[in-house]
Amino acid sequence: MTETLRLNVNGQIVTVATAATTPLLYVLRNDCRLNGPRFGCGLGQCGACTVLADGAPIRSCIVPARSLSHAKIVTLEGLGTVARPHRLQRAFIRHQAAQCGYCINGMIMTAKALLDSNPHPTEADIKAALAANLCRCGTHLRIVRAVQSAAADTDKSE
Amino acid sequence: MIAFAMKSEGQGLAQSATSGPTSSAARRRIDAWLRLSADGRVTVLTGKSEFGQGIRTALIQIVAEELDVPLEAVTVACPDTDLSPSEGDTSRSFSIIESGSAVRQAAAQARSFLLSLASRELRVDEGQLTVRDGVISDGSRHLSYADLVINKRIDQEVTGHAPTKDPLRSRFVGKSVPRVDIPAKVTGGVAYVQDLRLDGLVHARVIRPPIDRPDIVLEGLDVAGAIRLPGVIRVVQNGHFVGVIAHREEHAIVAAEALRQSIRWNLPELPALTQLEEYLRSASCVSSVIRDDGAVSEALATAKHVINASYFVPFQSHGSIGPSCAVAHVEGETLTVWCSTQSIFGLRKDVASFFRMSEEHVRVIHMEGAGCYGQNGADDAAMDACLLAREVPGRPVRVQWRRQDEFAWEAKAPPMSMDITAGSTDGKIVAFDYEYWTGPNVSRYGSNGSSTALPAWHVREPAKPFFLQGAGSNLSRVLANAPGFYSFPGKRIRQHVSTQFVPLRCGEMRGVSAFGHYFAIQATIDELAAQEAIDPIQFTLDFTDDKRMRRVIEAVAEASHWVRGPAPSGHGQGFSSFFYDRPNSRGACVVNVSVDQSTGQVKVTRVTAAFDVGRIINPDGVRNQMEGGIIQAISRTLCEEVRFEGQAVSTLDWGAYPILTFADIPDIEVILIDQPEEPSGGAGETQAPIIPGAIACGIFDALGVRLRRIPFLPERVKEALAARATVSA
Numbered sequence: 088m089t090e091t092l093r094l095n096v097n098g099q100i101v102t103v104a105t106a107a108t109t110p111l112l113y114v115l116r117n118d119c120r121l122n123g124p125r126f127g128c129g130l131g132q133c134g135a136c137t138v139l140a141d142g143a144p145i146r147s148c149i150v151p152a153r154s155l156s157h158a159k160i161v162t163l164e165g166l167g168t169v170a171r172p173h174r175l176q177r178a179f180i181r182h183q184a185a186q187c188g189y190c191i192n193g194m195i196m197t198a199k200a201l202l203d204s205n206p207h208p209t210e211a212d213i214k215a216a217l218a219a220n221l222c223r224c225g226t227h228l229r230i231v232r233a234v235q236s237a238a239a240d241t242d243k244s245e
Numbered sequence: 246m247i248a249f250a251m252k253s254e255g256q257g258l259a260q261s262a263t264s265g266p267t268s269s270a271a272r273r274r275i276d277a278w279l280r281l282s283a284d285g286r287v288t289v290l291t292g293k294s295e296f297g298q299g300i301r302t303a304l305i306q307i308v309a310e311e312l313d314v315p316l317e318a319v320t321v322a323c324p325d326t327d328l329s330p331s332e333g334d335t336s337r338s339f340s341i342i343e344s345g346s347a348v349r350q351a352a353a354q355a356r357s358f359l360l361s362l363a364s365r366e367l368r369v370d371e372g373q374l375t376v377r378d379g380v381i382s383d384g385s386r387h388l389s390y391a392d393l394v395i396n397k398r399i400d401q402e403v404t405g406h407a408p409t410k411d412p413l414r415s416r417f418v419g420k421s422v423p424r425v426d427i428p429a430k431v432t433g434g435v436a437y438v439q440d441l442r443l444d445g446l447v448h449a450r451v452i453r454p455p456i457d458r459p460d461i462v463l464e465g466l467d468v469a470g471a472i473r474l475p476g477v478i479r480v481v482q483n484g485h486f487v488g489v490i491a492h493r494e495e496h497a498i499v500a501a502e503a504l505r506q507s508i509r510w511n512l513p514e515l516p517a518l519t520q521l522e523e524y525l526r527s528a529s530c531v532s533s534v535i536r537d538d539g540a541v542s543e544a545l546a547t548a549k550h551v552i553n554a555s556y557f558v559p560f561q562s563h564g565s566i567g568p569s570c571a572v573a574h575v576e577g578e579t580l581t582v583w584c585s586t587q588s589i590f591g592l593r594k595d596v597a598s599f600f601r602m603s604e605e606h607v608r609v610i611h612m613e614g615a616g617c618y619g620q621n622g623a624d625d626a627a628m629d630a631c632l633l634a635r636e637v638p639g640r641p642v643r644v645q646w647r648r649q650d651e652f653a654w655e656a657k658a659p660p661m662s663m664d665i666t667a668g669s670t671d672g673k674i675v676a677f678d679y680e681y682w683t684g685p686n687v688s689r690y691g692s693n694g695s696s697t698a699l700p701a702w703h704v705r706e707p708a709k710p711f712f713l714q715g716a717g718s719n720l721s722r723v724l725a726n727a728p729g730f731y732s733f734p735g736k737r738i739r740q741h742v743s744t745q746f747v748p749l750r751c752g753e754m755r756g757v758s759a760f761g762h763y764f765a766i767q768a769t770i771d772e773l774a775a776q777e778a779i780d781p782i783q784f785t786l787d788f789t790d791d792k793r794m795r796r797v798i799e800a801v802a803e804a805s806h807w808v809r810g811p812a813p814s815g816h817g818q819g820f821s822s823f824f825y826d827r828p829n830s831r832g833a834c835v836v837n838v839s840v841d842q843s844t845g846q847v848k849v850t851r852v853t854a855a856f857d858v859g860r861i862i863n864p865d866g867v868r869n870q871m872e873g874g875i876i877q878a879i880s881r882t883l884c885e886e887v888r889f890e891g892q893a894v895s896t897l898d899w900g901a902y903p904i905l906t907f908a909d910i911p912d913i914e915v916i917l918i919d920q921p922e923e924p925s926g927g928a929g930e931t932q933a934p935i936i937p938g939a940i941a942c943g944i945f946d947a948l949g950v951r952l953r954r955i956p957f958l959p960e961r962v963k964e965a966l967a968a969r970a971t972v973s974a
Contacts, residue, residue, distance in 0.1 A: 089475070106475070109495040117494055122440045123433035127566055128648035132899040135566060164433035172432060179431045183423060183865055186873050187297030187616035188430035189567040195431060214907040221899060223566045224297060224616045225876030227910040229869070 092156055096121075097165035103152070111147040111155055112136045115162060123163025123192050127221070134193035134220035138162045144200045163192045166199060175199055178237035179230075186224035193220045198234045208238060265290070265329040265590075275358070275401045277330045278351035279308065285379050285391045287314055289321045289348055292332030293340040294587055294611045295426065298929055299866035300340045302424045306417040306862055307345055310410050311352035313376040314390070316417060320425075324589045324611040334588035334689065336619070336753065338828040338927025341862060345925055353407040362393045412860060412921040419921060421865035426613075438585050438612035439570045443641040446572070447478060448494040450501035451629045451644060451700070452487040454510045455653035455893040457750035459702035459710055461485050467507035474500045481636050484705035488633050490642060512892035515748045522557055522662050526682045528743035535738040536725035544676035544735040548668025550776040556665070556765040557954045558937075560684075560887035561658040562902055563754055567615030568651035569622035573630035574641040578606050580634065584627035585614030591690035592624055596631055598692055599701050599708055618877070620656040620689065620752030622646055628698035649897040654699055656752020657887050659684030661761035668735075669773045674788060676735030679721060679766070683758060684743050684751040699750070710750075720759040720934075723826050724766055729791035730824045749889065755874065756933025759823065760881070761955075767821040767938025768951065781942065782807060782820050791824070791831075793920070797855045798822055798833045800916050805835035805853035809946050815840050817946025821939035828927025830858040834875070834935045837911075838943035842966060845959030847944060848909060849879050854935070855916040859926035864917055867928045871915045874932030880905035882937040886956050 092103050094111075096119055103118045110129075115121045115138065127135030129148045136148040140158040167173035172180065175195050185191050194217060201208055201216040208216070213234045222230065266277040280288045289308050295301045305319040312319075322328060332343055356376065363381040364371045366388060373383050379390045412418070430436045454461055463485040471480050471489060476496025481488040489504060491497040516524045545551055571584035580602065586592045589609040597604040614623055626644050634642040646654070663681040667674065689697045695711035696702070702710055724731050725738045754760075774784035782802050789795055801807075801820075810817050817840075822833035834854035840847050852875050861867050884903050888895045896902040937955055945951050950965040 105493070106495060106499075113494045113498075120442060121433060122435055125437075125567060126439065126645065127568075128899060130648060130898055132648075133566060162433065163431070167432060169428045169432050169434070172428075176431045180423065180427055183421075183427060183869060185297070185424075185427050185430055186869055187566070187613070188427065188436065189297075189565075189615035191431055192433070214910075217907045219906075221566060221904060221906065223564050223618075223877065223904060225873030225880075225905075226869070227876060227907055228872055228913060231907070 090153065092152055094152065094156060094160060095158065096160045097162055105152065107151065107153050109152050111138070111150050111152040111160070114152045115147060121162050121164055125189060125192050127190070132221070133190070134197060135190050137193040137196040139196055139200060142200060142203055144197045163195060166195070174240040175202070175234070175237040178233040178240060182229050182233040182236060184226060184229035184233035186226050190220065190222045194222070194230050198237070201234070202238055206238065208234070210235065265326055265331065272330045273402050275351050275355050275403055278348050279355055281390055281394055283391050283395055285314070285318055285389060287312060287319045289319060290329045291321060291344045291348065292324055292329050292589065293344040294324055294335040294585065295613055296335070296585065297613070297616050298870055299424050299863060300344070301426060302422060303341060303862040303866060304344060304348055305425060306420070306422050307349050308352045310415060310417045311349055312356050312379070314379040316422060318379060326589050326593050326607070326609045329589065331590040334591055336587055338825070338830070338929040340927070341925040342828060342927055345862065349409060350403045350405050350407065353409045354401060354403045357407040358401050359390055359393055363388050366393070418862055419860070419864070419919065422863055424866065436613060437567065438572065438583050438614055439567060439645070441572050441583050441612060443572065443574070446641045446643055447490050447492060447637065448497040449488055449490045449630070449633045449642050449644045450497045451646070451650070452489070452501055452504045452508060453654065453703070454512055455649065455897060456512060457654045457656070457699060457894070458513065458746050459707065460513050461703060462511035463487065464509040464511050466504055466509070470507060471500050471504050474503060479636055480504070481633060483632065484707065485703040486632065486700055488629065490633055490637060494645070514892060515889050518888050518890065521559065521660060525660050525662055525684065525743065525747050528745050528747050530682070530741040530743040532739065532741045535719065535721055535740055537737045538735050541676050541678050541735050541737040545666055545668045545678065548675050549670040550773060551666065551668040552769065552772050552776065553666045554769065554772070554953055556663040556761070556768065558661040558761040558764065559955065560660050560749055561754060561881055561885045562652055562887055562896070563618045563621040563655055564902065564904060565615045565617055565621045565651060568646040568648055569614065569626035570643070570645045571623070571627040571630040572641055572643045573627070573634035575634045575638040579608060580606060580631060581608040581610065582627050582631055583610045583612050584630070585617065585623045586611060586627060587617065587623070588689060592627060594692065595624070595690040595696050595698060596628065599628070599696050599698070600631070600635070619658070619754040622651050622655045624689065624697055625654060625699040628700045632700055632704070652897045652902060653894045656750045658754035658760070659751035660747065661758060663761065663765040665765055665769045667769050667773055669777055672777050672779055672784070672787065674733035674773060677724070677733065678737045679724065680739040681721070681762070682741045682743070683761070684747045720757055721762050723824055724762065727824055727826050730789060730794060732790050733788045749887065749894065755877070756930045759825065759930070759934035760878070760937065763821065763823050763934035764937035764941065764955065768941045768953065771819070771942040771945065772951065780809070785820070785822060793857050794822065794824055794831045797831045797857050797918060800855040800918065801833045801835055801853055804855070804914060804916055807835055813948045815842055815947055817943045817948070819939040819942030819944070819946060821935040821942065823931060823934040825927070825931050825934070828930070829924070830856065830926035830928060830931040832856045832931040832935050834939050836936070836939040836943050838940060838947055840944060840947050840962060842948070845962035845966070847883055847940070847957050847959070847962060849911045849940060851912045853914045854932070855918060856928070856931055857918040857920060858928045858931065859923040860921050861917060861919045862925060864919070867917060868915050870928050871932055872913050874929065875913055875936060876905060876910060878933040878936035879911070879940070881933070882940050882955055883957050
């Protein structure tokens with residue numbers, strides 16, 4: 088059954104007609120035409136689809152869009168741009184913390200939630216926060232260094 | 246070169262009946278590789294695919310260096326059969342060797358030609374001219390490259406003799422230039438084929454059983470039920486191939502699931518997983534002797550120390566983090582497909598041959614996918630998209646594989662079973678008898694009624710799968726034939742490559758058969774060294790003459806603080822080294838392992854590795870690849886095994902096929918030995934082969950037991966400990 092949903096995505100209200108069960112990921116990618124959240128498994132196992140809903144990381148591939156109609160949804164695009172990157176994005180570029188890069192959306196969005204609740208995470212804290220985010224290329228060490236670097240970056244242009 | 250407006254990256258615009266240069270004559274022209282535009286921009290054309298290994302950035306560095314233009318002025322066009330030179334496939338770690346060389350020569354030739362043009366125009370000797378940032382000057386007058394070429398055609402051949410820059414005076418090459426693709430990837434820019442959006446795009450899913458063979462039989466499905474579902478445009482059934490096309494992606498997902506519920510298959514019964522090794526060894530195969538020094542058996546008979554062991558590596562998945570995706574579009578006579586193939590021309594040939602189209606009417610455009618590490622599902626998804634697009638001409642069709650689909654259908658790294666008998670006397674290896682069985686690599690690309698692509702095996706008029714004999718199974722050739730690396734006598738190497746599915750589909754995976762070979766070979770060397778009471782690194786150096794390899798080994802021995810522990814402390818170090826002949830790269834490592842003896846859990850705590858890959862284009866890029874390859878290989882060694890049961894692959898998600906996570910990542914130190922005056926080698930596959938042997942040796946150092954079957958699961962460690970306890974009791 089198609090419903091009309093109103094969602095708050097990166098500060099904009101979008102209206103979408105879709106079934107009640109449609110996971111948020113497909114609305115974000117196909118209706119909002121966003122590239123940040125990525126399809127990795129559709130099972131909530133890898134984290135490539137992570138977005139923030141009221142600041143908390145959620146796996147958009149398994150969460151119905153409908154259940155987020157009252158949330159403020161933020162995607163990778165909502166953090167910053169190439170011209171004005173968020174400190175996490177800046178750090179990932181500075182540390183070249185990507186190989187194929189497909190998992191990086193999940194890493195950055197999960198790290199954003201971590202830094203919001205724990206501004207000075209230890210290496211162990213970072214690894215624990217990312218424990219359920221998968222990277223097949225083996226970029227883990229750089230990802231940790233990038234998050235540490237972002238945490239230390241006090242240029243608050245976020 | 247006439248001022249040239251490039252088609253925008255990744256977007257097929259007007260149809261074209263042209264083709265990129267495939268003949269060697271066409272590829273000898275400068276403009277096969279480089280285009281200059283009026284605004285001073287340089288576009289590099291390459292047939293090699295970027296998949297996160299940084300090749301695009303490396304090529305930019307090389308061209309900027311030789312042409313004397315700023316880095317920012319150079320871009321690399323997406324490989325596109327309408328435009329790009331044919332360069333075979335992006336594999337064997339050959340991109341810098343092939344494409345890097347070609348664009349370097351082309352850029353040097355172009356610079357040389359532009360200088361001669363400027364010399365004529367300014368009426369001064371070339372020796373009086375300098376070039377900087379695309380501007381040629383005699384000290385007072387300046388001419389830009391664009392000034393020189395506008396309205397002129399350059400019909401120049403690359404002679405291969407134009408002077409290239411001194412590697413010891415590089416401006417860009419050898420520097421860690423930041424990768425050009427990373428900014429978009431971290432800010433949500435268009436980066437992958439998954440991001441391609443075209444007007445009128447429709448969404449598709451393919452329904453196949455969780456098995457990757459030709460011998461599946463469709464017995465029934467409820468088409469009528471699926472057609473009635475919201476948004477469904479078409480249910481396609483062609484022989485045993487089933488797909489569904491819908492307006493919105495969620496419509497396709499729901500319809501595909503409904504079809505999966507109703508569908509009935511007749512599928513081949515697979516052997517039991519526990520019988521895999523036997524099945525592999527008794528499969529029909531092509532056998533060959535790679536090398537036989539003669540009298541090997543006699544040498545073994547008189548050796549003071551002899552060891553005899555068997556090793557095994559199961560099927561493994563590439564495990565691309567983004568399942569395969571492709572878009573295809575039929576417009577008039579032309580079929581365009583966007584995908585993350587490793588070979589745009591190879592795929593084009595396969596598609597054209599399969600559909601009986603002329604190659605000029607098939608256009609393949611590469612867009613990045615997630616890391617592929619070899620033959621994942623990219624080409625199959627491309628063929629799926631082509632099949633479905635032909636059903637709805639005029640509409641671009643996007644096929645997205647599910648995670649379960651990628652695990653089930655991708656070509657998997659083939660299993661390997663190896664037997665070694667080796668002997669030594671007085672500290673020297675005197676005989677090394679190596680025999681192995683492995684699966685075929687499904688060849689790329691099809692022709693003559695055969696196809697690489699899985700969907701082509703299932704349609705009403707199917708193509709045959711085409712098995713390639715030997716390729717990828719033959720990396721024992723280094724042991725056999727590379728002088729200076731295994732300089733000991735008495736080698737016999739025999740190979741058996743099966744000519745059937747064993748029982749799953751095989752394809753090359755990063756490091757190819759070297760992953761298994763050098764596991765077995767290194768473990769053997771370590772075991773002989775132990776019998777001889779010689780340190781394994783010293784033992785290896787004793788038969789390694791190649792100077793560059795020795796330097797790599799010595800670097801790693803020193804940096805790792807190599808000290809063998811008193812077993813069984815639970816902590817140990819293991820060593821391994823590998824030379825990959827064709828990409829001419831050398832690697833060695835020491836790994837530190839810790840084993841929890843009560844659970845059997847192996848943890849790699851530290852890896853110290855050294856590599857010599859010739860002249861390094863981008864040190865940070867190489868370092869990134871080395872770290873990544875090491876982590877991936879640790880994951881394969883400790884965790885990974887494709888399983889099957891009954892009639893299906895059973896490892897279909899990350900729960901069933903776990904990979905290394907943040908919790909288990911070791912510290913890694915990578916030492917790069919740059920050789921700026923040597924040709925560049927290939928970096929991407931030198932890590933995998935050194936890891937399993939080093940870990941196995943580290944476990945022996947830690948516990949006094951030798952694990953010979955990958956993956957080194959905790960239960961296998963405990964079994965080995967129990968077996969040793971039984972023996973000594």
